[in-house]
Amino acid sequence: MNSNYALHEMLEVHEIAAFKTVCVTKSKTMQTLVTDAELMLILQQDVQLSQQQLHELGGVLSKMTQ
DSSP: OOTTSOHHHHHHHHHHHHHHHHHHHHHHHHHTTOOOHHHHHHHHHHHHHHHHHHHHHHHHHHHHTO
């Protein structure tokens, strides 16, 4: 473990990643129920952005544990 980060910092990043995972799951699930085109576009954009953020958070977590 990298000594530059405290345990609570690592846990907070992990908690954010878990929350974003729930956001992706919810947005993907809601896409199957939505009929409005504008709302569908918003949900698709949310999924793309959340996946990008999860990728970045994964990079942060991997650097923290090296």
